[in-house]
Amino acid sequence: MLNGVQRPERMLLLASGSPRRRELLALLNLPFEVIPSDADETTPEGWSPEEIVTALAVRKAEAVAAGSAGREAVVIGSDTIVVLDGKVLGKPADETEAAAMLSRLSGRTHEVFTGVACLGLPDGKVRTGFTRARVSMRNIDGREIAAYVATGEPMDKAGAYAVQGLAAVFIERIEGDYHGIVGLPIYLLHGLLQEFGISALA
Numbered sequence: 001m002l003n004g005v006q007r008p009e010r011m012l013l014l015a016s017g018s019p020r021r022r023e024l025l026a027l028l029n030l031p032f033e034v035i036p037s038d039a040d041e042t043t044p045e046g047w048s049p050e051e052i053v054t055a056l057a058v059r060k061a062e063a064v065a066a067g068s069a070g071r072e073a074v075v076i077g078s079d080t081i082v083v084l085d086g087k088v089l090g091k092p093a094d095e096t097e098a099a100a101m102l103s104r105l106s107g108r109t110h111e112v113f114t115g116v117a118c119l120g121l122p123d124g125k126v127r128t129g130f131t132r133a134r135v136s137m138r139n140i141d142g143r144e145i146a147a148y149v150a151t152g153e154p155m156d157k158a159g160a161y162a163v164q165g166l167a168a169v170f171i172e173r174i175e176g177d178y179h180g181i182v183g184l185p186i187y188l189l190h191g192l193l194q195e196f197g198i199s200a201l202a
């Protein structure tokens with residue numbers, strides 16, 4: 001018991017270096033530790049978006065699990081990609097690539113896929129899922145793209161924008177899970193955690 005609330009026996013380990021994922025997981029009000037994963041994020045040609053995000057979420061969770069032997073825990077891994085015309089947009093390598101991504105997304109509707117994996121320790125049970133959201137951006141002109149890139153906000157984000165940040169002024173419409181776009185779909189994650197006997201409302 002902590003503050004009169006029943007707490008799960010297994011610690012949650014967030015296998016991520018993303019500050020967004022940390023903030024979103026904190027919404028559940030459950031104690032957790034953050035352990036960034038060093039998993040390889042390359043995938044073979046021809047994988048579907050859902051295969052990519054699910055496999056990378058599992059890989060991130062497995063990398064942290066490998067360094068957490070002997071612990072009783074549930075490791076959470078997650079991965080987000082942006083998909084436009086069947087092409088995957090990951091995080092931009094530099095400002096030029098960020099501007100190019102934004103001009104491709106301008107005036108179009110794209111999809112954001114986020115995979116989540118929960119890996120139980122010590123048993124090794126794995127549960128996964130993914131979310132898919134459709135995001136419509138208004139036309140963005142070259143001056144706005146340059147000004148947005150200059151803020152630095154696009155640099156560590158899939159698709160070179162942050163819906164939760166200044167890019168909100170570009171986004172006309174979202175169909176799907178908002179938290180999934182930001183990087184951690186809370187509704188999906190909570191359902192997976194319940195399969196490990198963990199609930200934010202226990």
Ligand SMILES: Cc1cn([C@H]2C[C@H](O)[C@@H](COP(=O)(O)OP(=O)(O)OP(=O)(O)O)O2)c(=O)[nH]c1=O
Nearest residue numbers: 016017018079080157158161162163181182183
């Ligand atoms: C589309 C979009 C992505 N993002 C972020 C979420 C993720 O942090 C990032 C996608 O990159 P990821 O490779 O999924 O994650 P990461 O490298 O930032 O963190 P880690 O692998 O350690 O967990 O893009 C936003 O913050 N807002 C958005 O609107």
